[in-house]
Every structure is written in structure tokens, then in C-alpha cells.
Amino acid sequence: MRYGGPEGLLAVEGLTLEVATGEFAAVVGPSGCGKSTLMKLVTGLYIPQKGNVTVADEPVTKPVNIVGMAFQNPTMLPWRTTLDNILLPLEVVDRHRHRLRRNKAEYVEKAEKLLETVGLKGFGQKFPWQLSGGMQQRANLCRALIHEPDLLMLDEPFGALDSFTREELWCVIRDLHAAQGVTIVLVTHDLREAVFLADRIFVMSARPGRIIKNQTVPFARPRDLEILYQSDFNDIVHELRGNIADARKAA
Ligand SMILES: Nc1ncnc2c1ncn2[C@@H]1O[C@H](COP(=O)(O)OP(=O)(O)OP(=O)(O)O)[C@@H](O)[C@H]1O
Numbered sequence: 001m002r003y004g005g006p007e008g009l010l011a012v013e014g015l016t017l018e019v020a021t022g023e024f025a026a027v028v029g030p031s032g033c034g035k036s037t038l039m040k041l042v043t044g045l046y047i048p049q050k051g052n053v054t055v056a057d058e059p060v061t062k063p064v065n066i067v068g069m070a071f072q073n074p075t076m077l078p079w080r081t082t083l084d085n086i087l088l089p090l091e092v093v094d095r096h097r098h099r100l101r102r103n104k105a106e107y108v109e110k111a112e113k114l115l116e117t118v119g120l121k122g123f124g125q126k127f128p129w130q131l132s133g134g135m136q137q138r139a140n141l142c143r144a145l146i147h148e149p150d151l152l153m154l155d156e157p158f159g160a161l162d163s164f165t166r167e168e169l170w171c172v173i174r175d176l177h178a179a180q181g182v183t184i185v186l187v188t189h190d191l192r193e194a195v196f197l198a199d200r201i202f203v204m205s206a207r208p209g210r211i212i213k214n215q216t217v218p219f220a221r222p223r224d225l226e227i228l229y230q231s232d233f234n235d236i237v238h239e240l241r242g243n244i245a246d247a248r249k250a251a
Pocket residue numbers: 003004009011030031032033034035036037038207
């Protein structure tokens with residue numbers, strides 16, 4: 001994938017990876033290596049000049065609607081309540097728009113249930129600016145999940161949070177993954193986050209990004225936060241850190 005025409009910037013090249021249905025994959029790598037580009041290619045926001053992207057056995061040729069996305073900065077519309085922000089994807093996607101009009105009460109109930117799952121019961125009528133950063137991230141997750149996506153793409157969704165809130169949200173995501181069987185791809189700079197949450201971790205090279213390591217995480221689920229203090233957990237984090245440092249040096 002090259003940005004800005006034939007002479008433009010080559011963001012990723014020879015980038016191959018496969019994520020199985022229901023799997024939790026994490027993507028880590030040096031800053032600027034093309035992680036967000038990978039997310040945009042998978043979701044069909046960009047179409048690569050060379051190569052193929054396949055989601056649920058279909059070639060990606062336009063934005064994929066079985067995907068839910070959450071990014072680092074929750075972009076909630078300030079003039080809509082949290083609940084109305086969560087319902088927004090249903091208004092945008094054609095297929096859902098008609099159903100939303102007919103079955104609004106059903107969708108409101110679903111949004112309220114999601115809010116409860118992420119610990120925001122009763123906050124639906126608040127405006128985003130009345131919520132803390134961590135609460136907005138939680139609401140952002142509800143918005144990514146409202147249309148019951150088969151694939152959830154998370155791009156640094158907890159980056160801006162303090163470590164306690166981040167760990168709390170790791171558990172929310174862990175439980176969502178266990179309960180809904182959704183396939184998840186998480187881009188993160190936080191190696192502990194990757195090892196805590198993922199079944200498989202892909203390490204990318206420096207730009208132009210490609211996969212230089214495919215690491216299976218051996219820990220059984222459900223994982224408890226206590227695992228963060230185990231030496232075999234930290235060995236994996238340490239090794240990944242070395243892989244990324246080497247990739248940066250090689251750049
Ligand atoms: N729309 C765009 N137009 C031009 N260049 C872009 C565009 N988006 C990204 N790039 C460039 O492509 C390269 C890869 O960017 P990308 O955001 O995918 O990396 P990243 O690994 O997610 O970065 P970070 O870890 O810093 O968030 C960078 O050099 C970036 O400047």
C-alpha cells in the first residue's frame with residue numbers, strides 16, 4: 001500500500017497475515033510501521049494497489065459492514081447523548097437504517113445492555129462531555145459492537161487511559177470476546193496488553209511494514225490480571241520488546 005500516488009510513501013509491502021474466525025489477534029511494531037494502515041486495509045477504508053484482502057471469505061473491495069471499529073480517540077458527537085452516539089452506526093449503514101426506524105425500542109434496549117456490560121448502566125442519557133475519558137472509551141466500544149460485528153478492529157483503543165482504567169477495560173474486552181465469540185484484531189503499543197488479551201501476536205517490521213514474527217500466546221483462558229506478574233508472561237513481553245527494538249535498528 002502506497003500513499004500519494006506512484007512516487008508516494010510506501011507504508012506496507014509484502015504484508016501477509018491470517019486471523020482465524022473467533023481468534024483474538026494483536027499487531028505490534030515500531031511507531032509508523034503501518035499498523036493503522038493494515039487496519040484500514042482490512043476494513044476496506046483503503047484498497048491496496050497490490051495484493052488481496054479477504055474478510056469472511058469475501059474479497060474486500062469497499063468498506064466492510066460486518067466490522068466494528070474503535071480508535072484511540074473516541075469521536076463521539078457532542079450534541080448527541082451517549083445512547084444516540086452508540087446508535088449512530090445503525091443510522092449510517094443502509095441495511096440497518098430501515099430496521100432501526102421500525103424497531104427503535106429493540107435497539108435502544110440493546111444499547112442499554114451493552115452499556116451495562118461495560119459498566120456504564122444508566123449513563124445513556126448523558127452527553128459524551130459529561131463522561132470521563134475512560135467512560136467515553138467504554139461507550140466507544142459499545143458503538144463498535146451495536147451492529148453485532150463478526151470482526152472487531154481495535155486501534156490503540158486504550159492508549160490515552162491511566163493504567164488502572166486500561167486494565168479494567170482489558171477485562172471488559174476479554175469478557176466480550178469470551179461471551180460473543182467475535183474475531184478481534186487489536187493494534188497496540190502496549191506489549192503487556194497484547195500478551196494479556198491475544199491468542200496470537202503479529203510483530204511488524206519498520207516501514208514498509210510486513211510481518212516478521214507470528215507468536216502464539218500459550219496461556220489458557222480466562223486470564224486473570226494476576227498473570228501480569230508471572231515470569232513466563234514477562235518473558236514473552238521481554239522477547240517481543242527485543243523483536244521490536246531489533247526491527248527499529250534494522251530500519
Ligand atoms: N493518509 C495518509 N497519507 C499519507 N501518508 C500516510 C497516510 N496515513 C499514514 N501515512 C503514512 O504511512 C506510514 C504508516 O502509518 P500508520 O499510521 O499506518 O502507522 P502506525 O504503525 O499505525 O503508526 P503509529 O504506531 O505511530 O500509530 C507513516 O509513515 C504515515 O506517515
